[in-house]
Amino acid sequence: xxxxxxIGLMLMASLLIGGCGGDxxxxxxxxxxxxxxLKLATLTPASHTYNQAANKFAELVKQRSQGRIEVxxxxxxxxxxxxxxxLEAIQQGTLDIYVxxxxxxxxxxxxxxxxxxxxxxxxxxxxxxxxxxxIGLSLLKELDKANLxxxxxxxxxxxxxxxxxxAVKTPDEVKGLxxxxxxxxxxxxxxxxxxxxxxxxxxxxxxxxLQQKTIDGQENPVAVIHSAKLNEVQKFLSMTQHVYSxxxxxxxxxxxxxxxxxxxxxxxxxxxxxxxxERKLGRDAEEKQVAELTARGMTVTKDVDKAAxxxxxxxxxxxxxxxxxxxxxxxxxxxx
Numbered sequence: 001x002x003x004x005x006x007i008g009l010m011l012m013a014s015l016l017i018g019g020c021g022g023d024x025x026x027x028x029x030x031x032x033x034x035x036x037x038l039k040l041a042t043l044t045p046a047s048h049t050y051n052q053a054a055n056k057f058a059e060l061v062k063q064r065s066q067g068r069i070e071v072x073x074x075x076x077x078x079x080x081x082x083x084x085x086x087l088e089a090i091q092q093g094t095l096d097i098y099v100x101x102x103x104x105x106x107x108x109x110x111x112x113x114x115x116x117x118x119x120x121x122x123x124x125x126x127x128x129x130x131x132x133x134x135i136g137l138s139l140l141k142e143l144d145k146a147n148l149x150x151x152x153x154x155x156x157x158x159x160x161x162x163x164x165x166x167a168v169k170t171p172d173e174v175k176g177l178x179x180x181x182x183x184x185x186x187x188x189x190x191x192x193x194x195x196x197x198x199x200x201x202x203x204x205x206x207x208x209x210l211q212q213k214t215i216d217g218q219e220n221p222v223a224v225i226h227s228a229k230l231n232e233v234q235k236f237l238s239m240t241q242h243v244y245s246x247x248x249x250x251x252x253x254x255x256x257x258x259x260x261x262x263x264x265x266x267x268x269x270x271x272x273x274x275x276x277x278e279r280k281l282g283r284d285a286e287e288k289q290v291a292e293l294t295a296r297g298m299t300v301t302k303d304v305d306k307a308a309x310x311x312x313x314x315x316x317x318x319x320x321x322x323x324x325x326x327x328x329x330x331x332x333x334x335x336x
Contacts, residue, residue, distance in 0.1 A: 034068060034069075034259065034260050034263060035068045035069070036068070036069050036070070036255075036258075036259070037070045037072065038069065038070065038071045038072070038096040038097055038255070039071075039072055039074060039079065039095060039096045039097065040054050040057075040058070040071050040072065040073045040074065040096065040097035040098070040099065041074045041078070041079040041080060041086050041089075041095055041097070041098050041099075042054065042073070042074070042075050042076070042077075042098070042099050042100065043076070043077045043080075043081070043082075043083065043086070043100060043203045043204065044075060044076065044224060044227060044228070045075060045076050045227040045228060046075040046076060047227045048075070048223055048224065048227040049154075049155070049223050049278050049281045049282040049285070050075075050099045050100075050154065050247065050278070051073055051075040052278070052281060053099075053154060053274050053275075053277055053278030053281065054071075054073045054075075054099055055073055056274050056277055056278075057071060057249075057270060057271065057274045058070070058071035058072070058073055060270050060273070060274065061266070061267060061270055064266050064270065065263065065266065068263075069263065069267075071097065077203070077204045079095060080095075081202055081203070081204030081205070082202030082203065082204060083100055083101075083103075083104035083182065083183070083202070083203065084104055084107065084183065084202070085202070086098050086100065087100075087104060087105070087108055087148070087250075090148055090250055090251075090252045091108070091146065091147045091148060091252070091253075092252075093252045093253075093254035093255060095252060096251065096252055096255050097249065097250065097251050097252070098249075098250045099154060099247055099248070099249050099250075100247060100248070100250075101156040101182070101245045101246070101247050102115050102116065102245065102246045102247065102248055103116050103182040103183075103184040103186075103187060103245065104182055104183060104184065105143070105148075105248065106184055106185070106186070107183065107184075108143075108146040108148065109139075109142050109143050109145065109146045109148070111138075111139060111142045111324075112139055112142065112143070113184070113185070113186055113320070113324070114139075114320075114324045114328060114329070114332070115139070115244070115246055116184055116186040116187060116243060116245075117186060117243075117316070117317055117320050117321065117324075117329070118186075118190045118242050118243050118310070118313040118316055118317055119242065119243075119309075119310045119313065119317065120243075120244065120317075120329075120332060120333070121244040121332075124279075124283060126335060127155075127244050127246065128279070129335050129336070130332050130335050131153040131246055132153070133335070135328075135331060135332060135335070136153055140152075140153070140248070143248075143250065144253070147253045147254075148250050148251075148252075148253060149250065149251040149252070149253050149256040150248050150249070150250050151248075151249045151250070151251060151267065151268050151271035151272070152248070152249050152268075152271040152272045152274075152275040153246045153247070153248060153275060154246070154247040154248065154249055154274075154275050154278045154279065155245075155246055155247055155275075155278060155279045155282055156220075156221050156223070156224070156245035156246065156247045157221030157222060157223055157224075157244075157245060157282055157283075157286070158221060158241040158242075158243070158244050158245070159219050159220055159221055159240070159241070159242055159243045159244075159245050160219060160220065160221065160222060160225070160237060160238060160239050160240050160241060160242075161174070161179070161217060161218075161219045161237070161238045161240045161242075162217050162218055162219070162220075162225060162230055162234040162236060162237045162238070162298075163177060163179070163216050163217030163234060163235075163236050163238075164210070164213065164216055164217060164233070164234055164235050164236070165177060165216055165217075165235075165236070166236060167236050167238070167299050167301050168236060168238040168240075168301060168304070169238070169301055169303065169304050169305050170304070170305045170308045170309075171194040171195060171308055171309055171312035172195070172308075174194065174195065174196050174217075175194075175195035175196070176195065176196075176197060177196055177197065177216040177217060178196075178197045178199050178214075178215045178216045178217070179191060179196045179197070179198055179199065179215065179216060179217045179218060179219060180198075180199050180200075180201045180206050180209065180210075180215050180217070180218040180219075181198045181199065181200055181201075181218075181219065182200065182203075183200040183202075184200075186316060186320050187243070188200065189315070189316040189319060189320070190242070190243075190313040190316035190317075191313075193312060193313055193314070193315040193316050194309070194312040194313055195312070199215050201215070206218055206228075207228060207230070207233060210230065210233040210234060211232075211233045217234065217236075218230070218234075219240075219242070221245060221282075222286050222289050222290055222293075223282050223285065223286070223289065225237065225289075225293065226289040226292065226293055231293050231296040231297060231298045234298070235297070235298065235299060236298065236299050236301070237290075237293060237298050237299070237300045237301065238300075238301045238304050239290075239300070239301065239302045239304055240304050240306070240309050241306070242309055242313060249271045249274075249275070251267070
């Protein structure tokens with residue numbers, strides 16, 4: 001399975017590289033005068049897997065370019081407090097690289113929204129097979145139309161619900177609660193169908209809103225809940241795993257076009273290699289992070305009624321399955 005995944009990633013790299021260098025003559029890394037200092041931004045705390053992997057990416061890029069290309073990582077919203085703000089900066093070329101979840105990307109590249117349909121992915125192995133194969137490649141190439149260069153799918157994880165009111169097993173128990181969501185139509189539709197009052201909000205504003213109790217809860221993967229210390233402002237965590245949330249490493253198209261083809265190839269292969277590192281990092285840490293959240297005082301509900309949650313969010317699944325097309329949905333569902 002691992003060997004198959006590596007082969008798939010190699011194929012993805014070769015296809016993404018094809019044609020990206022224009023008519024420039026390729027030169028080997030280390031034999032060109034191209035130099036660059038690239039800013040990489042995330043919204044998550046420095047301890048989050050995005051930033052651990054981003055630092056690994058920066059280390060490898062510096063090594064493989066013999067110091068010509070340096071990547072500096074800016075975590076925790078240092079270069080912008082919201083997903084849209086950072087993505088617009090990437091489009092405009094005022095920011096070089098961004099790592100973030102795919103949900104906000106649907107506002108820039110509508111095809112990416114298919115990944116936000118609730119209960120679309122069975123497990124991590126299923127997600128890997130889809131995103132490292134032809135479906136994932138197609139979605140990354142679609143980003144070109146939005147003046148964004150997608151290099152690789154990293155990972156945010158399966159999203160779970162937290163709140164300050166009660167331990168939750170079923171959708172009936174959260175009706176009327178104000179839950180922060182990302183600015184994503186599919187997420188909003190799914191939560192409305194479940195009876196929640198969804199509140200779209202930039203991530204940089206969420207902790208304060210939870211602290212001031214202007215919202216009751218939010219939903220995110222365990223790694224985000226843990227690294228952002230949401231246990232300080234949220235008492236209850238329910239392992240709903242309602243949406244699998246990939247992340248994408250994105251480069252400004254303007255910056256990408258200025259990079260020689262040989263260095264483009266090196267950056268792309270490094271991004272794909274680090275994707276495997278980042279995913280494993282998050283998955284290996286999840287159980288430990290849940291235990292730590294429990295030790296910090298959170299009540300963690302693992303035995304949620306997933307069938308009830310899936311039924312509650314089925315209207316969103318049905319609506320957006322029609323929008324993206326049954327053929328594409330079935331291609332994902334039937335990936336073994």
